[in-house]
Amino acid sequence: xxxxxxxxxxxxxxxxxxxxxxxxxxxxxxxxxxxxxxxxxxxxxxxxxxxxxxxxxxxxxxxxxxxxxxxxxxxxxxxxxxxxxxxxxxxxxxxxxxxxxxxxxxxxxxxxxxxxxxxxxxxxxxxxxxxxxxxxxxxxxxxxxxxxxxxxxxxxxxxxxxxxxxxxxxxxxxxxxxxxxxxxxxxxxxxxxxxxxxxxxxxxxxxxxxxxxxxxxxxxxxxxxxxxxxxxxxxxxxxxxxxxxxxxxxxxxxxxxxxxxxxxxxxxxxxxxxxxxxxxxxxxxxxxxxxxxxxxxxx
Numbered sequence: 001x002x003x004x005x006x007x008x009x010x011x012x013x014x015x016x017x018x019x020x021x022x023x024x025x026x027x028x029x030x031x032x033x034x035x036x037x038x039x040x041x042x043x044x045x046x047x048x049x050x051x052x053x054x055x056x057x058x059x060x061x062x063x064x065x066x067x068x069x070x071x072x073x074x075x076x077x078x079x080x081x082x083x084x085x086x087x088x089x090x091x092x093x094x095x096x097x098x099x100x101x102x103x104x105x106x107x108x109x110x111x112x113x114x115x116x117x118x119x120x121x122x123x124x125x126x127x128x129x130x131x132x133x134x135x136x137x138x139x140x141x142x143x144x145x146x147x148x149x150x151x152x153x154x155x156x157x158x159x160x161x162x163x164x165x166x167x168x169x170x171x172x173x174x175x176x177x178x179x180x181x182x183x184x185x186x187x188x189x190x191x192x193x194x195x196x197x198x199x200x201x202x203x204x205x206x207x208x209x210x211x212x213x214x215x216x217x218x219x220x221x222x223x224x225x226x227x228x229x230x231x232x233x234x235x236x237x238x239x240x241x242x243x244x245x246x247x248x249x250x251x252x253x254x255x256x257x258x259x260x261x262x263x264x265x266x267x268x269x270x271x272x273x274x275x276x277x278x279x280x281x282x283x284x285x286x287x288x289x290x291x292x293x294x295x296x297x298x299x
Contacts (some may be wrong), residue, residue: 002177011139018044020196021084021195022159025159025161025184026154026158026159029157029158029159029160029161033065033066033161033163034051034066036161037049037065037066037161037280038063040279040281041058041059041062041281042163043231043284044058044281045058045287050191051066052061054291054294054299055294056287056291056294057282057285057289057290057291057293057294057297058280058282058283058293059065059276059277060256060283060294060297060299061256061280061282062280063299064255064256064275064276065161065162065163065275065276065280066150066162066163068255068299069162069163069164069276070164070166072164073106073167074087074253074254075164075254075275076164076165076166076167077131078166078167078257078273079112079164079165079168079273079274079275079277080124080125081115081122081123081125081173081272082100082103082105082173083124083168084272084273085097085100087250088250088270089129091249091250092249093249093250093270095272096246096267096268096269097098097269097270098175098176098178098262098264098269098270098271099176100173100174100175100176101116101119101174101175101176102114102115102174103171103172103173103174103217104171104172104173104174105171105172105184106152106172107145107149107152107172109172110145110148110172110174112141115133115136115174116136116164116177117135117136117137118133118134118135118136118176118177118179119132119133119136119175119176119177120132120133120174120175120177120178121144121148121172121173121174121175122172122174122175123148123151123170123171123172123173123174124168124170124171124172124173125155125156125165125169125170125171126151126154126157126160126162127156127166127167127274128158129146129197131147131148132185133177134177135254141295142203148172149203152170152172152285160279161279162275162280163275164271164275164276168192173217178264178269180263185207186262186263187203187204187237187262187263187266188203188204188205188260188261188262188271188273188278188294189201189203189204189237189240189243189257189260189261189262189263190203190247190259190261191243191244191259191260191261192256192258192293193250193251193254193256193257193258193259194256194293194296194297194298195253195255195256195296195297195298196246196248196249196251196252196253196254196256198218198244198247198251199217199218199257200215200216200217200223200293200296201215201216201217201218202214202215202248202258203215203216203219203231203234204256205234210229212228212229212230212231213226213228213229213230213284214231214232214234215289216225216236218244220236220240223289223292224286225285225286225288225292225293226284226285226286226289227284227285227286227291228238228284238263238266239263239266239267239268239272242268243259243261243268246259246261246270247259250273254275255297255298255299256275256297257273257274257275258273258274258275258277259273259274260272260273260274276280
């Protein structure tokens, strides 16, 4: 077998193997989700999952996913990137939402010529379903259609076991583009709230290149609980106190929620509400961090 044939054979074999793993995961998620998470937890932490006396934050997030999220209409509503806006409006905070320019039921409904020169297209029923357009003249429309079509066909919860997304009707939204002075994506300020109280802040920086996650407490003390590269010297966001007060309102009904913000033109913007971050694993958080966060969450 020549080199090209060998490479192609390995690629095909790898693809078939990956498809087989994904198919098995879908079956487990639908019919035995506890077993799916047991295997996933062992693969990440090399230890057995304990849902009877959970200690790690990951274990408690899995417990919530299996026994709380799938039965909560409010969680499903707030996990939906479109429907969550009605909850934020009800809480009196609609002025802190990034405006939606258009919503679509399908890719075929998008009128590309009517889109502004810069925009963000997202699917509402999962994570990382985003197309950020910095310059419409350079946008590959066919590739964008392909991506959106694939995402719209996916049931995100069946792939990753995140039941908060289970009952969300699939739609596409077009949001206002958030431009910055540097031309980079804005800093993502993710506030983790436990039993209605904001406790831990994660700064998500350098999102265009090598993303960094850096943790702080509410007094802006650095928390050394991350395996990946961090930046302990990040400047405290000027609007952080305002964001924390907003979290106290938004997080009140939930045992756990992560509320994502952007600091945009001296105004805080709410990005989304997340209930099972990183597929419940938080695999970039150290064992010490898992225990610290786990102790904050009462279930």
